[in-house]
Amino acid sequence: MRSRSRPAAPGRAAALALAGAAALLLAVPTAGPAAAAPSDQPGGTSRVLDSEALDRLQQRAAEVQADLQRRQAEVAVARQALTDAEAEVAAARTAVDDAEGELARYRTVVAQYAAAAYRDGGALTPLTVLLAGGDPGDVVAALGYLEAVDAHTAEVVGEAERQRQAALAQRGAADAALDQARGRADELAGEVADLEASAAAVTAELDAALADVDRQLAQLQREQVDVDVQTAANWRAHLDRLGAAGVQPPPAAALLDPVAGLPAGLAPVGAADGGAQPGAAQLPRQPTSLLVLPAETVTAVTAAMDALGRPYAPGTAGPDSWDCGSLVSSVYGAAGVDLPDDQAGLYAVTTPVDLADVLPGDLVFLGTPEAGLGHVGIALDRQTMLAADGRAGAVVVRRLPADQVLHVGRPSLGPRPEQPAPGPTGGALPVECGNPVYPPSSAGGRSWGGYPNGLIPPSALCPLGVAGHALRCDAAAAWRAMSEAFADAFGEPVCITDSYRTYAGQVRLYGEKPALAAVPGTSNHGWGLAVDLCGGIETFGTPQYAWMVANAGRFGWLHPTWADPGNGREEPWHWEYAGG
Structure with missing residues (x-):
């Protein structure tokens, strides 16, 4: 059963962000990048979802x-x-x-x-x-x-x-x-x-x-942006301090064995067991030393900071949207470290370190005994992580819940012999990137962001810039790119008549067309993943429709088989987003 939290007082997360702006990233005698205090729940949005009233209504x-x-x-x-x-x-x-x-x-x-x-x-x-x-x-x-x-x-x-x-x-x-x-x-x-x-x-x-949820979500999103911006600024300030001290982050290979020796001028970072940590160093200074991370880690964390605010979408790998595994794999791949692109694969190969020794850039794997592995993010300190979070619906800075940590891995140490990731037991739902994965047949099951079909707060969607239309943010970005390409071919953007459809809208349409409309709460329009188009696309055989057939797949859009000619429900105008 999901634990529920009492909604925090308005502005609490913002106050935390201000109070934590000067907090140090490490509780060791080294100075690292300070992180603004994130909200108590993932992405600052979970407490909106944990509402018994919303559950009862759903x-x-x-x-x-x-x-x-x-x-x-x-x-x-x-x-x-x-x-x-x-x-x-x-x-x-x-x-x-x-x-x-x-x-x-x-x-x-x-x-x-x-x-x-x-x-x-x-x-x-x-x-x-x-x-x-x-x-x-x-x-x-x-x-x-x-x-x-x-x-x-x-x-x-x-x-x-x-x-x-x-x-x-x-x-x-x-x-x-x-x-x-x-x-x-x-x-x-x-x-x-x-x-x-x-x-x-x-x-x-x-x-x-939902209106009340949306008001809370909009406020929490503003607070989350403040946390993300402050955290990124603190990271840049840390890099500036290193530069001012004349420190060039060394390659990971130079920091693997602190006992055998480190680059000149650098000292080991202490470990919880009394030894020295591999994969990191410090520059001795007064009043505090500066944490020195491998160049690969610095590159990866910097790239992750650049992704803050991008939408979360399962199965995507940037640059417009991410899932948790693809974000980790991509930012480390840009640094020359080859990693799997899913949470289980990352768990299997990353060399472990003690949670007490966690450093920026380490991978933190979260889960529970019942659900098994359910999330992966990039640690910023012992209390904070950066992740493409399914509950927040975006790449965010969020709390690192110590009681949910299954494994901490350090990519700069190289791979370990593969270890299988723990999975669900006792019929528990699997969890991906912090979000439960409901089976397709689950009545009223919550999909991305944890919201029900047709009951997604407007603040969680992205506008298309056309007559109030909106979609899931990655679908919106893909639609805009497709529309621009269409305009290059036909001189005008894609014509659209319908996009995200609220539960109320589905009820109205079902009342008008019960033989054709989807049962309320089951339409792909209700997930913000379907559009109805016009301007020639609504007719089979037109040049516009032919262009869509030939090109829509490049942008992650497809025409479902059931809507094709001869399959009983011919709908040339209906297109669905299947991811990049």
């Missing part, structure tokens, strides 16, 4: 969603039954019309026979039929029918009447089935209307709660 929304999904299946069956009944009624009516036409034709010929017999005193001959007939075809038909009428007039007319009665009975049964199908369809329509009303009621409450 559960109600999930219940309505499940009912709508069940009813939608029943509505589809009822609609098919109604269509079948209407077709049966139409066929029965056609059969009755045919039978009545046949009987009328028989009766007409019999009447002509009787009239001719009366005029001729009962002596009906081919000549009297010829004289009484009109159209030559009718005469020929009548002549051919005379023999049958002579022998079977009553039988033929009777059989035609029986056929008509059978057709009438069939039509009656079909009409009854149609009435029943219409009744069931009407009944289901009423049930769906009731559920739509329930969804609308839940939506009003959710919107009110």
Whole structure:
């Protein structure tokens, strides 16, 4: 069960940021970069998510969603039954019309026979039929029918009447089935209307709660930016102090063995066990020494500082968005240190150091006994780390929770023999970059940032700069790049009609188009990962649509298979973001 925290008083994180601006990064006799105090929860946003009221409202929304999904299946069956009944009624009516036409034709010929017999005193001959007939075809038909009428007039007319009665009975049964199908369809329509009303009621409450969440989130984001900016400034100030002291960070190989010797003028950094730490040194000074890290570590941490504020998105590897593993791998890769790009792979190969000896640039792996490994970030000191955080939805400076540390690794020491990362036990959900990974079938499951579908605070989304449209931030960046390329080809940007769709918007659309719209709370629009486009893209076969097919994939956008021609729900305008 998730632990819950009481919301902090407004401005608390900002006060912490100011109070901590002069805090030293290391509790050892060396001076490192000072870090502004981050908020108590990852990215400063988690306490917004840990809301029992929001959980209860989301559960109600999930219940309505499940009912709508069940009813939608029943509505589809009822609609098919109604269509079948209407077709049966139409066929029965056609059969009755045919039978009545046949009987009328028989009766007409019999009447002509009787009239001719009366005029001729009962002596009906081919000549009297010829004289009484009109159209030559009718005469020929009548002549051919005379023999049958002579022998079977009553039988033929009777059989035609029986056929008509059978057709009438069939039509009656079909009409009854149609009435029943219409009744069931009407009944289901009423049930769906009731559920739509329930969804609308839940939506009003959710919107009110979400507005409060968004206000808190906007304030926390402002505080987080202050922390990130101050931390980056402190890091630059530390590098400036090294430069002023004439220190050029040495390569990692020069700091591997402090016992055998370090570059001239540098001294070892003490370890918790009383020895010296490999992979670091210090420049003795008064009143405090300066921490000296390997050049590779300095390059990696500097690159990570440059990524602060970029959005978190699973499976992405920059430069517009990151996940936790790809951020670590990329910044160290830029420094010439080859590392895996996922949290488990990084855990497996990084050489361990004691948590008490953690230094800037070390990798910190977080988790719990139940969920196993769930996060990786770059340590800045014993209390602070920098990470692409799934809960914050961005690259942030956040607290380093000592009680959740599973492993600390130092990339500058080289790889260790691989050790498997601990995984979930007892049915616990896996965790990636600090965010639980819900199975796709999980009703009401929270995806990126921890928010429910259609209930993402506006502050967590990024605007497209077009008529109020917004998407998840990495999707927004990819859309803008794609739109610019489209404009180069067609002289104008991509035309868009729909993007992120709130839960309320999904409820309204479902009420208007229950046969076509996704059940509220299940649409990819509700994750900020889908768009509906126009300007020619909305039609198969146009040059604009062809351009999208050929080029959208370069920007992480795709046209889902279910919306392709011939797959039942042709929607050329609908495109989804699948990541870079």
